[in-house]
Amino acid sequence: MRILKDRSRRVSHLRLAVQVVFLLVIYELATIGMDKILLLLVIFGATLFIGRFFCGWICPFGLYVDLITLLRRTLRVRHRILSERLNRSLHKLRYVIALVIVSSVFLLFYMNPVLPSQAFFEFVMRLQFYPPFRYLFLFLSPLETLILPFAPPFGAFFELQGVSFSFPYVGEIAALFYGSGLTFPIAFTFVSLTVAASFTFRRFWCRFCPTGISLAIVNRFRGFRWAPLLHLYKVEEKCTKCGICKRVCPPQVLEVYEKKGGRIETSMCMLCLRCVEMCPYEDCLKLELAGRTLFKSRNWLE
Ligand code: SF4
Ligand code: SF4
Numbered sequence: 001m002r003i004l005k006d007r008s009r010r011v012s013h014l015r016l017a018v019q020v021v022f023l024l025v026i027y028e029l030a031t032i033g034m035d036k037i038l039l040l041l042v043i044f045g046a047t048l049f050i051g052r053f054f055c056g057w058i059c060p061f062g063l064y065v066d067l068i069t070l071l072r073r074t075l076r077v078r079h080r081i082l083s084e085r086l087n088r089s090l091h092k093l094r095y096v097i098a099l100v101i102v103s104s105v106f107l108l109f110y111m112n113p114v115l116p117s118q119a120f121f122e123f124v125m126r127l128q129f130y131p132p133f134r135y136l137f138l139f140l141s142p143l144e145t146l147i148l149p150f151a152p153p154f155g156a157f158f159e160l161q162g163v164s165f166s167f168p169y170v171g172e173i174a175a176l177f178y179g180s181g182l183t184f185p186i187a188f189t190f191v192s193l194t195v196a197a198s199f200t201f202r203r204f205w206c207r208f209c210p211t212g213i214s215l216a217i218v219n220r221f222r223g224f225r226w227a228p229l230l231h232l233y234k235v236e237e238k239c240t241k242c243g244i245c246k247r248v249c250p251p252q253v254l255e256v257y258e259k260k261g262g263r264i265e266t267s268m269c270m271l272c273l274r275c276v277e278m279c280p281y282e283d284c285l286k287l288e289l290a291g292r293t294l295f296k297s298r299n300w301l302e
């Protein structure tokens with residue numbers, strides 16, 4: 001029984017290792033001052049081809065909430081499930097949130113009498129460093145590492161013996177409330193609520209995260225059938241409707257269970273492969289890259 005249990009988590013262990021490696025890479029990129037516009041373009045561009053692989057395997061915030069889940073499992077506390085209706089509503093709400101962020105940024109830009117007359121180069125520079133465009137980098141906040149190569153107030157939550165600590169979105173909160181005295185209480189409330197919600201619900205933040213929203217929007221371009229190279233595939237004849245995939249999915253995606261067969265194309269799926277490693281029927285679920293099977297479900301019940 002223990003062997004079965006270990007086998008059923010081998011992708012989860014690999015994913016954890018990959019997430020940690022990317023966290024170190026992202027920290028290094030932060031130390032050398034990686035161009036944020038370039039980073040945004042790479043993330044959104046890649047999503048067109050590999051779906052939300054970023055969310056499942058790379059995003060540091062995803063790693064933090066997965067570690068919180070690991071802690072919950074170790075403490076043998078059961079997670080809670082959102083109702084299907086609420087879960088779907090949250091996923092739809094993410095489009096509204098994205099629209100509000102992007103339209104507010106451009107509204108602020110056009111309401112500013114100076115900015116629209118800037119030359120193109122200055123425009124791009126402003127996109128990077130100054131409000132209102134800086135707020136577009138809310139989309140990059142999940143990449144914030146817990147230890148920062150900067151000192152407060154430039155994004156760090158607090159400093160302890162020369163080491164700066166942060167948390168996703170705290171940098172943006174610090175920028176928004178700089179000098180108001182509100183940074184610490186707002187950041188503290190945000191971090192506490194986020195950690196508590198992540199302890200209770202699997203990948204809670206990811207259900208309406210602004211970056212997940214934007215990645216999901218890019219994912220909509222899956223209408224270009226040639227573009228997505230990486231996707232889940234279900235073989236209808238092998239599915240017994242056991243419901244395991246539905247139960248184990250962290251963001252409660254139902255399509256794998258409900259769909260009759262073929263490509264799973266929902267933008268709610270972050271390609272974590274938990275459903276594939278847990279589906280107990282040989283070849284029923286597969287991860288395909290450009291038509292080649294990279295990983296598939298195994299008959300681990302025998
Ligand atoms: S939804 Fe947001 S927080 Fe979750 S993994 Fe994706 S980018 Fe990270
Ligand atoms: S776990 Fe596999 S067999 Fe069970 S319902 Fe999901 S796809 Fe079908």
Ligand code: SF4
Nearest residue numbers: 249269270272273275
């Ligand atoms: S459907 Fe499967 S691969 Fe997608 S998020 Fe859920 S468990 Fe992960």
